Amino acid sequence: MSQRDVPAAHGEPDPGTLSALANAVRGISSPFACGGSVLVRKPPDIRVRGGHLFSVTPAKNGHDQERLNERLHACCAPAKFGAGRATRYDRSVREAVQLDAAGGAFDVTFNPAKAGILDEVRRALAPSDEGSITAELHALNLYARDGHFVPHKDTPRGGGMMGSLVVCLPSHFYGGALVAMHHGADVVFDWGREIQADPDPRRIRWAAFFGDVDHTIERVDWGSRVTLTYVLRRGPGAVAEVQQGDEPARLKGELAKALASKTFLPKGGTLAFPCFHMYSQDARWQKRVSPITARNASTLKGRDLAIARAALSLGLDVTLHPYLVESCADEAWELKRFPTDAELAHFDHRMSPDIMEEVLPLAANRGASPVWVVPPPEFNRTPHRYRQDADGISPIQPGLPALQLVAGCEYSATGYFGNEGGDTDFYVYAALHVEVPGWTARNAMTRSAKAGRSRG
Numbered sequence: 098m099s100q101r102d103v104p105a106a107h108g109e110p111d112p113g114t115l116s117a118l119a120n121a122v123r124g125i126s127s128p129f130a131c132g133g134s135v136l137v138r139k140p141p142d143i144r145v146r147g148g149h150l151f152s153v154t155p156a157k158n159g160h161d162q163e164r165l166n167e168r169l170h171a172c173c174a175p176a177k178f179g180a181g182r183a184t185r186y187d188r189s190v191r192e193a194v195q196l197d198a199a200g201g202a203f204d205v206t207f208n209p210a211k212a213g214i215l216d217e218v219r220r221a222l223a224p225s226d227e228g229s230i231t232a233e234l235h236a237l238n239l240y241a242r243d244g245h246f247v248p249h250k251d252t253p254r255g256g257g258m259m260g261s262l263v264v265c266l267p268s269h270f271y272g273g274a275l276v277a278m279h280h281g282a283d284v285v286f287d288w289g290r291e292i293q294a295d296p297d298p299r300r301i302r303w304a305a306f307f308g309d310v311d312h313t314i315e316r317v318d319w320g321s322r323v324t325l326t327y328v329l330r331r332g333p334g335a336v337a338e339v340q341q342g343d344e345p346a347r348l349k350g351e352l353a354k355a356l357a358s359k360t361f362l363p364k365g366g367t368l369a370f371p372c373f374h375m376y377s378q379d380a381r382w383q384k385r386v387s388p389i390t391a392r393n394a395s396t397l398k399g400r401d402l403a404i405a406r407a408a409l410s411l412g413l414d415v416t417l418h419p420y421l422v423e424s425c426a427d428e429a430w431e432l433k434r435f436p437t438d439a440e441l442a443h444f445d446h447r448m449s450p451d452i453m454e455e456v457l458p459l460a461a462n463r464g465a466s467p468v469w470v471v472p473p474p475e476f477n478r479t480p481h482r483y484r485q486d487a488d489g490i491s492p493i494q495p496g497l498p499a500l501q502l503v504a505g506c507e508y509s510a511t512g513y514f515g516n517e518g519g520d521t522d523f524y525v526y527a528a529l530h531v532e533v534p535g536w537t538a539r540n541a542m543t544r545s546a547k548a549g550r551s552r553g
Contacts, residue, residue: 110362110468114355118470121348122370127399129374130277130284131221132304134291135214140267140298141207141325143237145172145196153266155296159320162269163241166321170194173239179252191246193314196237203237205325207301209262218262218305218329223395223402232262232327240273240322246314248278258308259398262327265302267292270320275304277312280373289322305329307398309375331395349407356411356539362468365535369418369467372527374398376417389415389529404529412542414532467530 143151151169156162173194177184196203209215209232219230240246251261263275265288275286286304306312314322355361376396389397389405397405397417405415534542 110355111360114351114358114361115468115470117351118348118355118368121345121351122400122404122471124347125345125400125403127373127403128221128284129279129282129310129399130304130306131218132284132286132302133214133217134300134302135212136297136299137207137212137301138299141205141301143169143203143205145169145203146201153268153323154298155267155269155292159269159271159318162320166239166241166268166323169323170239170241170321172196173237176238176246178246178249192244193238193240193246195239198234198236205234205237207264207325209264209303209327212301214262214264214303214305215329222305222307222399223259223331230259231330233330235326235328238322238324238326240270240314240317240324242317242319244273244314244322245316248311248313250311251308253308257330259329259331260305260307260310262303262305262329264325264327265292265304266323266325267296267298267300268321268323269293269296270317270322272316272318273320273322274315275312276315277304277306277310279307279310289317289320307374309398345403345407348404349410352407352411352413356533357543359536361536362533363536365538366533367467368531368533369469370401370404370529370531371469371471372397372417372529373400376527387417389417401529408529408531416530416532417527418530419527467528 140152140154143153145151149168149172153166153169156165173196175186176191176193176195177186178191179185198204215230215232223230251258263286265286269292270289271293273289275288277284277286284304284306286302288302291302374397387393389409391409394402394405394409408415533539
């Protein structure tokens, strides 16, 4: 029996209360991508191992730009990508050349932190992080005429990875827009058009997005698109402080109102919030279900972090639970923990529920499922699509949580990763569980808090 078929603990709460909570969650505006531009004193210099020095500057037109960048192009190798665990080269999937920064193959006279970009990224994507964000140079990518990359996710790169930063150097090209896609919303960075309108060689364009966000490079019609890519990590000591007024006020208010009601889960229960982002399956999550605290809440992204912080601010226990969602009958299974590589090795193109239950660490059926504030994913309906601005403002907020297909937990929408496959980290679907004490315990907590304020 799937999680959906089991009655909720101690009866369902009032539908009106759940609806108010769900609307408060959907009302949280949280961008998944951001971007902008900065002026530098001079265009960045690129020094390739062996002593070659390049400066990428705008030519008169796309044709001249191709000729101007020929020497840089010749220093690069065909760009790779990940397909599940494998690393592949396929020009129908990715047509580009690349310089890998690993081992000092090249360096560049550009520092995203000194340019103020990382402060902008933190304010947009991780505003509650007390720690800094760091950028680790990963590669130089050059997309010439007909260059493109189909939709894919970032390759997960260990604990602390937040996402990617893409820096576009001032080089003329037509087409080649970067499109970030999440829950039916698109954020488009059309740098080729911007460079045509403002070819100042000192202006550097950039975009940043979370690692689980699908993104694509549209086909380059003409010219030469040159970008630097960085791995964004949360710096040491990043803490999402839980403080009054800093969490989304509406969600906290609705949660507080529900907790104050004697009829809301009078014997206690679990509220489940499907995560709106996917999370990298690294070693931190493979031992047990992870409690979310003020110390580690910064591992969450966007709206998921806002939900956790609202619950933590009310003294509620929050945990991150991995789930699998089957795409035919829309069944969901809770896992004890994120699956290991050995367990994932059993996955075939399709896996029957019976086999899945034998090889994966499913949570024991305790006779009751959590109460879903927002419904889990459904595959048997057509999601809406709409555009969203880079600042997260949209006429319609996304309502679909992160999607996780059985036998597809390491995949992006197309099955492709950014640069190579991997055997340790995958993106998986998860949900936040918020434990609600019974009315007697809640009432005692309220009386104790009031007594404390009176003594103060």
